[in-house]
Amino acid sequence: MRENTERLRPPRFLWVPFELGRPFGAPDEREFQARVLRAALALLERQGPPPILDDFPDNAPGDGPADMTGWSCPISFPAPEATDQPALPARILDEISSLTPWQALARERRGRTGLGAAKMGIEDSARFLHALWAAGGSTDNPSPTLSLGQTFRGASEDMKTFYMEAATARPGRVTSRELADWFWGETAAGELLLALHPACLESVDAGVRRVALGQLVPRAQLHRLNKG
């Protein structure tokens, strides 16, 4: 934020008005990203005096509440409050099954995936997370290399990544807010992660408690924890 940078007083700084997590503006906006990069590197040719604090003049393409796109996920899931639904693990595995072709498409189009933090497959991550929740925040750790807290952290991040990659597989603009509201408000995976928050705050494992406290649910989605 500009306010923090003004306190730090670095020699040169380009402030950008973009959402946290997107310092070069927006994905797949090559020309816009290049403009931001050129503006930052141009500061190196300025002769001072320090601090040089410049403002990038433009908002990112598609930024802001007015740019909500009416986006919808390519796959429809039953509403969380619907009756006669399978148990939560089955619903999550169904979601994963439905989303797998879309996640594969995203992977093919982009030539990459961000999955891998948990060092296990996405279905195994889902099963581990459900077992962790069912056992009140402490269960067998399937990873030989990660601590239980690290596995919890990696599995929860991989779940979010898998769903987001699948949801953005189709070309077209979608805001981060629309994606977050969909994941946390409309999917069984989001429901499980929200349920893990209170359960894991009571865990006997300090690493699990730490992840639940600050690394599981984004601040902007914490209001969902109070819905009962």
Added chain:
Amino acid sequence: MVNLGDLSRASARHLLDKDCPPFETAPFVAGPPLRQRRVAIVTTAGLHRRDDNNFNLSDLSYRVIPGDVRLSDLVMTQASVNFDRSGFQQDVNVVFPLDRLREMDGAGEIGRIANFHYAFNGAGQLPTAFEATGREVGRMLKEDGVNAALLVPV
């Protein structure tokens, strides 16, 4: 980064309350034109190659990202969940603009791209705690002949 007014009151307060001690001195050097500079990226986004160790909460270490890395090899294990990841999931360049830098290199707008870039996990620690590793990375940048470091928060 980010307009304060775009954040919830709680998020804005959380960020404003960060300890941001001002630099005690104001080092400032001019240098050669950009087209003669060797450029490295230093990111706090918790990026690393897939086979590297994940970052942990309160992690002062860094990861080395080779200049010729394939962006498809990069994953993010930053500790904070309070920033958008969906942009990165679609396009690494929105966080780590190596393709854009390569394009500038190809067009002769910069001198060269560094042999190595560096990534930190910019969460869970006060800025002063990074001094030792910061100096270490600074030495390595110097050894690499870097005279333009692009520091990118997330």
